[in-house]
Amino acid sequence: MVKIAATMKDVAEYAGLSIATVSKYINGIKVKEENKKRIDEAIKALDFRVNEIARGLKTRKTATVGVLIPSLENIFSTSIVSKVESILLKYGYSTIVCDYRQNSKLENEKFDFLRNKQVDGIILVPYGISESKITEAVNDNVPVILIDRSIKGIDCDVVLADNLNAAYNAVELLITKGHRRIGIICGPQDIYTAQERLKGYIRVHEDYELEIDDSLIKYGDYEIQSGMELMNEFLDQENRPTAVFVTNYEMTLGAIMALNARNIKIPDEISIIGFDNIQLANVVKPRLSIVVQPMQQIGEYAASLLIKRMKGDNSGFPAMIRLKTEILEGESVAVINSYI
Amino acid sequence: MVKIAATMKDVAEYAGLSIATVSKYINGIKVKEENKKRIDEAIKALDFRVNEIARGLKTRKTATVGVLIPSLENIFSTSIVSKVESILLKYGYSTIVCDYRQNSKLENEKFDFLRNKQVDGIILVPYGISESKITEAVNDNVPVILIDRSIKGIDCDVVLADNLNAAYNAVELLITKGHRRIGIICGPQDIYTAQERLKGYIRVHEDYELEIDDSLIKYGDYEIQSGMELMNEFLDQENRPTAVFVTNYEMTLGAIMALNARNIKIPDEISIIGFDNIQLANVVKPRLSIVVQPMQQIGEYAASLLIKRMKGDNSGFPAMIRLKTEILEGESVAVINSYI
């Protein structure tokens, strides 16, 4: 048995009123108490629910926002999405989540896809999006909030962590504990967050007047495998670093796996500071020191800002919201005195 | 500058053709080569994109499916969503993801929300959904695929892991390695997967003619904290189990944290088999033995089945697809001979 959903017309007929009256009642406009009851009755009897599609056609709003992220299997993204979704829902918006698998072709396609779906706004963790798409969307009155990365040359709201100082602080912590040969496992050189984190590493070295040894800087691709490989390279190289800073979650996983595989003792043989995953940090032994990004906050700010824009409030555009990270200290960093 | 999106009418006028012709061309119906060009030109010039909302109103399809899961911060759910999303996209569907935070009130609300959005189908990891909502949806021709749990009393397609045998096999492995006092940290007694996993534990004990000691069965709530607490209870109790089977990911995390905190050596002092997270398993030292659910497969089957149903093919309804789990063996299980 296939029922056809009841429409306002059905409700109106059942209640013996006009469609217009029913529509008004549903949209919170005053109706005679008597009619109110009859409409409620009809709605219940017919199991009527508003057709948001038709409503959207008329109002030119879909009450839907698109969220486009690199991966749904990455806790950084999904934590943000989770927060975003819950906030948006409070305002009546639903969230279409798309995952572009670190593939900028897919990213561009899914961006178009969202546009076709007439989403009222977009939250994007950008990778290789075509800049014109963003400006087009904004011009079409579809606000876009960038997360994690600003794109130079275009005006767009952005919410991100202070990646530079995140790295600065992590490396400074290592320096404070006496480390002088500090390795860093960076992300891809063309990725904004990776650049910023490397800058932090460099700046803190400069501030402490420490030489930078290029052999201590390695570039990975933010995936587990490369964390493993690059940590192994560090371990194999003469004049090993005494500490390594790994700049994202997946590579931190890989680095730990490499250390475990070779039975290297943390922090006795090497110190490590990782990135982003509290659960991981607590389950590794000894507990890992990590940089923690404020994902909840990022989600909150992004969602709130988007709502503001969708309401038509463009004050402060383009906003750049840069949030502070924290260091969660575990026991993976040794205090050494062998260097001055 | 706020542009108003171009419509087919605009395209038609620009190309000097009728709306109908443009519509046909867009929907893949033959058009004169000459007109084809002019339409393409117009589309490009006006930056026209189909209004999926209007299309949906007409076709009574939104090309959108809803996915409703307990949490977006749980790798089990998001892995499935990731797969589902990528498959559905190939067929032109977008995915609205909702997270109900293990709260059945929210679950029911968001289910309604999805219905209002006129989604063409729903994939649900159920918790405390009202059964009538599901049957209503199905009657309204909005297919629902359940994941991870069937609901007795209603006919509905379901895709799940063979939880019973997952537990059976895990515990059997422990028995095979000589363990006789095997603890289990179960989930909530009113949750389907938890019941099934406990059944597996019990059945394998029966099959091996081992007594079941109630002090070895503990009930948690599938959260980290309870994994920690219950593992501590095991450690404190006289006549400790020699091995513990933890029946979901979060509690496995908690259990490991408890062991680490007390400096208990795995597997020398206690053996452990966990659940669900390969990344975790590889990063813990020694590598953890875990039960792995085929999340990719679950996602694939769910998405494919949903597409089939949305096409109107109801063959085999209600389908129950039960997928096999695997055990990923690490080094967290000791072989002991102290028992016969």
Next chain:
DNA sequence: TTGTACGCGTTATCAC
């Protein structure tokens, strides 16, 4: 092959 005309379910603008 192309065009005309209508309807999808809702909101908004009028009169009443």
Next chain:
DNA sequence: GTGATAACGCGTACAA
């Protein structure tokens, strides 16, 4: 307060 009625942008008989 209420009720006709015209949009909204598209798909689709049906006619041309």
